[in-house]
């Protein structure tokens with residue numbers, strides 16, 4: 001089980017490096033295919049520049065010196081596909097029934113172009129027809145007002161929505177009377193937020209970009225930065241070049257962590273001089289990280305106890321005494337844990353664990369980064385807390401060059417949370433009520449999983465999606481489709497056509513909005529919006545491209561006009577003024593959200609401003625008022641004989657549910673997404689071989705078997721007992737009931753499956 005995978009020196013193999021010419025070629029291809037080259041070149045030059053717009057690609061922060069960079073292949077793709085010249089307007093919808101559109105794949109839907117007009121579904125013809133904005137808002141307002149309770153409405157948010165739009169959206173929803181704000185975080189980093197809040201009192205990462213410059217060791221756990229956070233490779237490359245150790249903890253040896261050529265460093269690109277990135281690769285079995293990190297904690301404790309000099313030289317005793325709680329119970333639990341269990345549940349040998357523990361012990365400053373490989377696991381919260389336990393043992397939180405770094409996904413997913421997009425009363429609930437003169441609801445609302453169940457059961461009847469692609473991003477696709485179809489009204493505020501537009505309630509609306517790169521001009525002049533990156537830096541973003549259509553509204557304008565239709569002319573909130581001048585929204589935010597005083601002035605500073613992080617200052621705002629060591633048993637995740645642990649991943653050519661192309665260059669997959677990766681020996685045992693076609697079934701206790709058909713098998717370097725494939729194609733396999741303890745995040749990284757020859761029943 002990947003026991004021999006650790007290796008100390010990766011050979012310099014440029015052909016297999018991430019980035020480089022391949023990245024440049026791919027950027028040019030995607031950009032040229034989508035729009036006029038000149039316009040795109042101008043657009044790209046403005047990505048992440050002080051007076052430009054925030055890259056919609058990911059939440060990795062921008063360096064202070066923006067002259068140096070900053071766009072990457074995949075950010076360029078996201079921008080190019082948003083700036084496409086192709087249009088999806090009334091003619092397109094007249095031509096295609098919704099049933100036809102539903103039959104197309106995600107790549108086809110994304111390829112059709114930008115939405116240009118508000119559209120309303122007409123059941124009689126099974127088509128979308130043009131509707132005026134006023135009629136659309138009136139329809140939504142009427143349906144909301146007709147509900148028996150505000151809690152029959154669901155307001156979903158995806159993480160591209162700006163701070164300004166998110167703040168108004170939650171204000172509108174809470175004034176209406178509900179906390180039903182499920183968001184993409186529920187599917188994403190929720191486990192990180194829950195784990196960190198309990199352990200260190202704040203649900204965000206404690207590091208800044210500068211910390212990467214002085215870390216001695218960086219752990220990259222359950223994350224594929226080469227594809228999903230390409231600009232992070234720049235930091236990892238610099239760290240590797242100055243001799244920092246980089247440890248990849250991942251069932252796969254992802255290409256971006258093997259070697260990297262910076263696509264904007266001309267000489268390196270042309271000569272193919274790649275930098276090896278990870279110094280160590282550990283390949284646990286899927287879901288094996290809790291055992292793995294518990295093993296590392298146990299080795300640190302053993303090193304301390306073997307140290308004849310006594311206390312203080314291995315553990316950071318002063319830190320533990322002054323800042324933490326629960327250490328003795330934690331140490332006692334580690335002493336009792338067996339090596340046999342650690343090895344069998346992690347899939348990693350003790351010898352390898354020792355090697356990694358040495359890296360940790362030899363480093364004065366350690367950063368631990370992680371993403372979906374840890375969060376989308378049943379034991380994700382406990383696993384992240386075990387990573388934090390390890391850091392706490394040596395005081396690796398709250399000092400330069402060290403800390404916890406959950407690497408966020410969507411470019412403003414963290415900001416949306418800060419603005420109150422959360423399914424319970426936000427921390428600033430009282431203030432919100434005071435400033436805007438109402439009584440905010442106090443009950444717990446629906447997260448994504450609860451919202452699906454509520455729509456299925458008829459407890460929720462109106463669905464509004466502020467961005468995103470709810471139908472495709474969620475688990476249990478068959479059930480989710482039925483849930484959405486059971487609604488009286490489904491509404492999607494979107495830039496591009498996607499699956500969710502084809503899964504309609506009895507009534508349905510598509511409301512097209514401006515994208516990040518587009519000019520947002522109101523009667524008060526050009527507007528900017530703000531976002532918060534993964535490291536809590538808030539900065540402004542202003543697009544300059546001409547909007548894809550004259551009929552588009554901005555997200556803030558959509559919320560304001562809907563709110564006015566809903567609350568009527570008697571409502572005192574200045575919705576029209578908010579929509580006219582976003583500075584007034586920011587003044588409202590400054591009045592309500594902690595940390596945003598003087599918002600309008602501070603956001604003018606180049607690079608924005610840092611919100612701060614109490615844990616970084618060693619102030620612990622959790623229940624215990626101290627960083628908490630959390631004891632967790634190692635779960636037994638053994639599957640019945642014959643089953644594999646399937647993880648669902650992103651290819652290099654997609655942005656979540658938007659599929660730009662069918663290649664996954666760094667995993668050597670061309671022109672195909674219907675693939676499943678598995679170990680050659682696991683295939684052989686099943687009478688299968690590379691290239692065979694299979695159906696995949698998933699198995700949950702007391703539930704009917706779920707099944708997807710006709711996937712191509714790829715023999716791959718993956719631990720025995722594990723398999724991988726792409727999201728969203730595999731989402732029909734994930735049971736709505738398979739969720740992470742404590743965070744309710746769907747378990748999309750450990751789906752119990754069997755493979756069987758295509759078209760045949762299981763033997």
Ligand SMILES: Nc1nc2c(c(=O)[nH]1)N[C@H]1C(S)=C(S)[C@@H](COP(=O)(O)OP(=O)(O)OC[C@H]3O[C@@H](n4cnc5c(=O)[nH]c(N)nc54)[C@H](O)[C@@H]3O)O[C@H]1N2
Nearest residue numbers: 074222223224228249286287371372373409410650655656
């Ligand atoms: N180009 C591009 N950029 C993106 C996105 C995109 O789709 N495309 N999506 C954005 C979003 S919303 C997010 S959340 C991030 C996602 O960023 P990632 O988390 O990097 O995305 P995934 O493709 O889900 O990759 C998960 C990684 O975890 C590993 N893994 C899976 N299971 C386990 C496990 O049990 N243990 C360990 N140790 N590793 C495991 C997988 O092998 C894989 O390398 O990227 C963001 N950036």
Ligand SMILES: Nc1nc2c(c(=O)[nH]1)N[C@H]1C(S)=C(S)[C@@H](COP(=O)(O)OP(=O)(O)OC[C@H]3O[C@@H](n4cnc5c(=O)[nH]c(N)nc54)[C@H](O)[C@@H]3O)O[C@H]1N2
Nearest residue numbers: 158188467468469473493494495496498648656657727748
């Ligand atoms: N099996 C499995 N499922 C997963 C995951 C997984 O790893 N495996 N990952 C999960 C994760 S981490 C996440 S974050 C979710 C993502 O879930 P979502 O955020 O809901 O999905 P996206 O695919 O990012 O949404 C794409 C759509 O957003 C719209 N859009 C793009 N830009 C804008 C904009 O500026 N404004 C508005 N209003 N709309 C815009 C476009 O219409 C586009 O079609 O998926 C989750 N689902």
Ligand SMILES: [Mo]
Nearest residue numbers: 188189409410
């Ligand atoms: Mo995400």
